[in-house]
Amino acid sequence: MAITPIKELVDRANAQVDVWQAEKALAEHGGGGAVLVDIRDVRELDREGRVEGAVHAPRGMLEFWFDPSSPYYREVFGNSETTYVLFCAAGWRSALAAKALDDMGFENIAHIDGGFGALKAAGAAITVKDDKAKKRF
DSSP, X not given: OOOOXXXXXXXXXXXXXXXXXXXXXXXXHHTTSEEEEEOSOHHHHHHHOEETTOEEOOGGGHHHHHOTTSTTOOGGGOOTTXXXXXXXXXXXXXXXXXXXXXXXXXXXEEEETTHHHHHHHTTOOEEOOOGGGSOOO
């Protein structure tokens, strides 16, 4: 059995879903036309920072939080007029996640080419957790 390389899966996802540049995502978000959805792990958010105004939805819960029939549904994802723009660190996980939501039948889903790194480079406002607030083990 041949394994499909992850890069090929990401390329297939990018061919199926809307891929936005960071500048467009920030402009739409700032104008109220899009909700940025950060799917990175909480440890990444603590380490790298958070985009101000973005909603966090960990990758492992994304489909459950979007599905109104799920016991884990989150109302923040219930506006069919809003475009939800997913991002991860570099754009691979968000491509696969956007494809999964597209496969479920959700419309107005996109993801950011280059992810958090591209948003940061485009001047997104980033909130970084204060080191003093971090627990040391």
